[in-house]
Amino acid sequence: MKKLLLLPLLMITCLCLAQDAKEIIGKPIKIGNLLVAQNDFPDEMNWENAGKACRNLGIDWRLPTMTELDKLYKNKKNVKFKFGQYWSSEESNKIWAVSMGFPIGTMMKFYKSQLFNVRAVKSK
Numbered sequence: 542m543k544k545l546l547l548l549p550l551l552m553i554t555c556l557c558l559a560q561d562a563k564e565i566i567g568k569p570i571k572i573g574n575l576l577v578a579q580n581d582f583p584d585e586m587n588w589e590n591a592g593k594a595c596r597n598l599g600i601d602w603r604l605p606t607m608t609e610l611d612k613l614y615k616n617k618k619n620v621k622f623k624f625g626q627y628w629s630s631e632e633s634n635k636i637w638a639v640s641m642g643f644p645i646g647t648m649m650k651f652y653k654s655q656l657f658n659v660r661a662v663k664s665k
Contacts, residue, residue, distance in 0.1 A: 562598045565661065572616050575609060578602070578661040581623060588638040588653035591628045595661040604630035605662040607648060610641040613660070617644065626657040 567579025582594055595603045605613065607629045613620050622643040632638040637650045640657055651657070 566598060566602070569663070570620050571665065572612060572619065574665045575605075575612065576663040576665050577613060577620055582659045582661075585625075585656035586628075586659050587656060588628050588632070591657070591659040592630065594659060598661050601663045602661045603663070604628055605660065607631050607639055607641065609662055610648075611646070613662075614641060614643065614646040620660075622660070623658050626651065626655075628657050628659055 565578050565580050565582060569576040569578060571577075578598070582591075586594060592604050610627060610629050613622075624643060626640040626642050626649070629639045629641060632653070633650050636652055638653045639648060639650055640655075641648050643658075
């Protein structure tokens with residue numbers, strides 16, 4: 542009986558994750574050879590969870606590199622961002638990673654445990 546209950550629970554979990562992914566990805570914005578999720582994740586995250594959340598969106602979704610974040614900053618009229626820091630995929634060492642502040646475009650290192658905004662990207 543327990544095995545029969547497990548299957549519906551797994552199906553519901555998969556549907557919920559897929560629904561969240563659809564909402565975040567939305568209609569991806571194309572900038573050069575980069576696809577950008579239409580929306581941020583609803584909650585700020587630490588660096589490690591940010592990377593996992595992006596990968597969980599589906600094949601090839603990930604945190605942007607600093608070069609890609611700079612490209613997004615230069616195209617901020619086409620991509621809406623919240624005021625604050627956004628994680629990049631680049632880390633300085635075991636405890637520091639690099640982020641970019643919007644709307645100013647400053648790159649800074651922060652503890653990976655800090656909670657910041659997250660926008661997923663995918664190479665086309």
